[in-house]
Amino acid sequence: MDKIAPTRAPSFRRRLVGDFLPPLLFLAVALVAWQLIAPTGWLINPLLLPSPGAIAKAGWELLGAAYLGENFFRTVYVIAVGFVIAVVAGLVMGTLMAVVPLLRLVMYPYIIAFQALPKIVLVPLFIVLFGFGAAAKIVTAAAIAFFPVFMNTMVGLSLVDADQRRLMESLTASRWQVFTKLQIPSALPLIFAGVKVSATYAMTGALAAELIAGTDIGLGRLISTFSFGLQMDFVFIIVIVIAVMAYLLFTGMERLGERVVFWGEDQERGGG
Secondary structure, eight states, X not given: OOOOOOOOOOOHHHHHHHHHHHHXXXXXXXXXXXXXXXXXXXXXXXXXXXXXXXHHHHHHHHHTOHHHXXXXXXXXXXXXXXXXXXXXXXXXXXXXHHHOHHHHHHHHHHHHHHHHSOGGGGHHHHHHHHOSSHXXXXXXXXXXXXXXXXXXXXXXXXXXXXXXXXXXXXXXXXHHHHIIIIIHHHHHHHHHHHHHHHHHHHHHHHHHHHHHHOSSOSHHHHHHHHHHTTOHHHHHHHHHHHHHHHHHHHHHHHHHHHHHTHHHHHHHHTTO
């Protein structure tokens, strides 16, 4: 029989070229076309959509402003605290719902109704309850980011292979052993998927609250201020900063999940 050559993992350089080169080439072409079209005013109003050159100039000016760092770190603080609260609350509530059927029967409809309610309409209520400071924005971020962690935790802990459960019970494993040795490891890939989504939701909630509240510092506040002044080049810089933040946050949580829940990838490769 012919021997099957083992598959080799792609090198770092090959992965780097394959993952980043096509998007960078597309971005370069788009920026060149944008720069050439913007000054002509054809299809694009330069006041509303400035050229990449004007945006780069505004970015250089904005990076030298002291207030950018203050607003940036306030938004990061709101996102981080709201995200942590959402993850902790989602893990606790999801676990309780999975292991206490009566609690799930009573509370599940209310949680679904809360999730279906657009959280933006609750921002004025949060402002009345917690004021115009960071607290209202943290609560908004946590409320929006809560559900993915909660749902994935509850579903992940509930979807346990019946044969594996029966095997452990036949070996006289206690409920605690079944929970810690079977349910939690089985649920972790799904839980981390929820945490990854929750991270971007926390950012959405924090920025939406900053835009609506409008009286506190933050990147959302800067977008609102620059938009009212029709300083769209500065608005684009803030949007780029937020996009980079979102990308780093999402990929950071993805890498963390790959390291902690490494067996989830092995199952996917094996077709399990």
